[in-house]
Amino acid sequence: MISIICGTNRPNSLTRVYAEQFLQLFKEELEVEAQMLSLEDFPEGTIHPGMYEAEKQSKHLSELQDQYMLGADAFLIVMPEYNGSFPGILKTFIDACSIREYKNTFTGKKVALFGVSSGRAGNLRGIDHLTGVMNHVGSVVMPKAIPYGQSNKFLDEERKISDKATLEMMEGYAKQFVNFIASYSHTSSVG
Numbered sequence: 001m002i003s004i005i006c007g008t009n010r011p012n013s014l015t016r017v018y019a020e021q022f023l024q025l026f027k028e029e030l031e032v033e034a035q036m037l038s039l040e041d042f043p044e045g046t047i048h049p050g051m052y053e054a055e056k057q058s059k060h061l062s063e064l065q066d067q068y069m070l071g072a073d074a075f076l077i078v079m080p081e082y083n084g085s086f087p088g089i090l091k092t093f094i095d096a097c098s099i100r101e102y103k104n105t106f107t108g109k110k111v112a113l114f115g116v117s118s119g120r121a122g123n124l125r126g127i128d129h130l131t132g133v134m135n136h137v138g139s140v141v142m143p144k145a146i147p148y149g150q151s152n153k154f155l156d157e158e159r160k161i162s163d164k165a166t167l168e169m170m171e172g173y174a175k176q177f178v179n180f181i182a183s184y185s186h187t188s189s190v191g
Helices: 014-029 060-070 086-098 102-106 124-136 163-189
Strands: 002-005 034-038 074-080 110-116 147-150
Touching: 002 014, 002 060, 014 034, 014 074, 014 163, 034 060, 034 074, 034 102, 060 086, 060 102, 074 124, 074 163, 086 102, 086 124, 110 124, 147 163
Parallel strands: 002 034, 002 074, 074 110, 110 147
Antiparallel strands: none
């Protein structure tokens, strides 16, 4: 199971458009089991000071962690650039999930990173920052993350991705991730 994490809680974000496209690619084109968590859909009260103690975490956070983190073999994190990095809500979510079931949540899980921005760099620095975080928690980050700049230019009037080259690039990246998951699973069990 691949969990796609839309790494912002900003309503109606460009990030969500790209995350939803990946979800469709995995399910319909590649016939891979996938689900999507948008941090925009966090129930109010999920993030609070008590979340740093397992017994004080909200029921909602535990349910999200169980379904989208513990229930997944791999994560595709789609994230925008906020102030030269990735959104604080994404870091907070990762931090909260590290309190309960740390090892089962992160260790050995495969991760692909896809950055979006209306600027030219496509959140390249945020990808670098999140790569460090995911390595620290024991996940295996796929090389060659995609920083996709000027992402807003590839949408039609209905906020759907209409650019053929963009869609082909996304499909290629999704296939690469599926192959990475399969090849890493085979090589990691050897020896």
